[in-house]
Amino acid sequence: MPHIKVDAEICKGCGLCVRACPKKILRLSPTVLNQKGYNPAECVDQSQCTACRSCALTCPDVAITVYKD
Amino acid sequence: MSQVVFTKTNMLTDAITHYCPGCGHGIVHRLVAESIEELGMNDRAVGISPVGCAVFAYRYFNCDNQVALHGRAPAVATGIKRVSPEAIVFTYQGDGDLASIGNAEVNHAAARGEKFVTILVNNGIYGMTGGQMAPTTLIGQKATTSPQGRSVERAGFPMKVAEMIATHEGVQFCERVAVNNTANILKAKKAIKKAFQNQVDGKGFNFIEVLSTCPTNWGLDAIESMKWVEEKMIPYYPLGVLKDKDQEAK
Numbered sequence: 575m576p577h578i579k580v581d582a583e584i585c586k587g588c589g590l591c592v593r594a595c596p597k598k599i600l601r602l603s604p605t606v607l608n609q610k611g612y613n614p615a616e617c618v619d620q621s622q623c624t625a626c627r628s629c630a631l632t633c634p635d636v637a638i639t640v641y642k643d
Numbered sequence: 644m645s646q647v648v649f650t651k652t653n654m655l656t657d658a659i660t661h662y663c664p665g666c667g668h669g670i671v672h673r674l675v676a677e678s679i680e681e682l683g684m685n686d687r688a689v690g691i692s693p694v695g696c697a698v699f700a701y702r703y704f705n706c707d708n709q710v711a712l713h714g715r716a717p718a719v720a721t722g723i724k725r726v727s728p729e730a731i732v733f734t735y736q737g738d739g740d741l742a743s744i745g746n747a748e749v750n751h752a753a754a755r756g757e758k759f760v761t762i763l764v765n766n767g768i769y770g771m772t773g774g775q776m777a778p779t780t781l782i783g784q785k786a787t788t789s790p791q792g793r794s795v796e797r798a799g800f801p802m803k804v805a806e807m808i809a810t811h812e813g814v815q816f817c818e819r820v821a822v823n824n825t826a827n828i829l830k831a832k833k834a835i836k837k838a839f840q841n842q843v844d845g846k847g848f849n850f851i852e853v854l855s856t857c858p859t860n861w862g863l864d865a866i867e868s869m870k871w872v873e874e875k876m877i878p879y880y881p882l883g884v885l886k887d888k889d890q891e892a893k
């Protein structure tokens with residue numbers, strides 16, 4: 575199944591991946607804070623991910639890894 | 644075993660960058676690093692870091708690096724490339740660094756046709772020093788030194804750097820790109836990779852201007868900043884190829 579992983583400690587919570595995802599399945603976590611105090615991005619429904627890479631291509635911190643299956 | 648279709652290039656170190664959340668510098672770093680890696684040039688790459696927010700670029704690019712005095716990166720790159728022609732040399736510079744204090748160095752490198760790559764990250768402001776007006780600050784754009792917005796009467800017109808560089812006979816390739824959305828990021832990657840390919844093929848001078856963001860000093864969040872690039876910067880700084888000797892030859 576296509577899916578992504580966000581490295582929550584590298585993420586700075588900028589939200590650019592949230593905007594870039596055509597499936598609108600990303601959000602900034604309302605509960606998690608990383609060590610730097612940012613709300614990291616998270617995927618709310620991996621089953622809709624198409625592995626299109628749009629989120630990863632827009633991430634300034636290269637915090638996202640994309641898997642095809 | 645799941646198949647990875649996107650992961651971080653080995654040309655970037657594992658250091659977490661000092662850049663602000665959403666800053667375009669991180670995207671441009673990735674595009675440069677991936678281009679070098681895809682061309683198999685990791686071991687030959689030498690980066691020249693500027694003075695500006697990207698001064699620590701040497702911590703993030705997994706290759707040899709030399710920090711230059713403010714604006715002088717093209718002069719340092721000239722020396723390194725001439726002494727070590729096998730090196731794949733690039734300067735990575737901000738708009739303040741390149742278009743104000745370093746305007747002479749980059750134009751002369753272009754006129755001489757030096758065989759390296761220059762990446763200009765145009766965020767329309769002096770990011771590192773707290774948001775002063777740059778030669779590229781748009782008319783009406785607020786900066787700490789133009790609190791009412793840039794006035795033409797006082798500060799003149801924003802400088803179109805890629806157009807200026809493209810006037811030089813020594814330029815092999817010159818393009819302006821932007822990192823405001825996924826489609827433009829893909830185009831930016833293509834342009835940057837072509838610039839490096841040209842250098843591998845012994846062709847110079849290669850110049851890429853990247854329209855980028857400074858959310859912190861623009862007083863916008865990361866997403867608003869990307870919209871600002873699209874709505875304000877691109878109309879004044881049109882994207883596209885300004886010079887390509889390969890096309891002229893055809």
Ligand SMILES: Cc1ncc(C[n+]2csc(CCOP(=O)(O)OP(=O)(O)O)c2C)c(N)n1
Pocket residue numbers: 694695696697713736737738739740741744764766768769770771772777857
């Ligand atoms: C000789 C000299 N003059 C001035 C400065 C102060 N200074 C540091 S960075 C900078 C401009 C940075 O702006 P830019 O090149 O656009 O880079 P950004 O931070 O926006 O990426 C200036 C004027 C300096 N360090 N050295």
Ligand code: SF4
Pocket residue numbers: 577578594595596597598599600617622623624625626627628629630640
């Ligand atoms: S790979 Fe595409 S579909 Fe999957 S989370 Fe990223 S942007 Fe969304």
Ligand code: SF4
Pocket residue numbers: 580584585586587588589590591592614615632633634635636637638665
């Ligand atoms: S783009 Fe990157 S840094 Fe920004 S929120 Fe998404 S994962 Fe985090």
Ligand code: SF4
Pocket residue numbers: 661662663666667668696766770771856857858859860
């Ligand atoms: S001050 Fe501006 S250019 Fe510098 S790291 Fe922050 S957002 Fe980026």
Ligand SMILES: [Mg+2]
Pocket residue numbers: 737738739764765766767768769770777
């Ligand atoms: Mg700048």
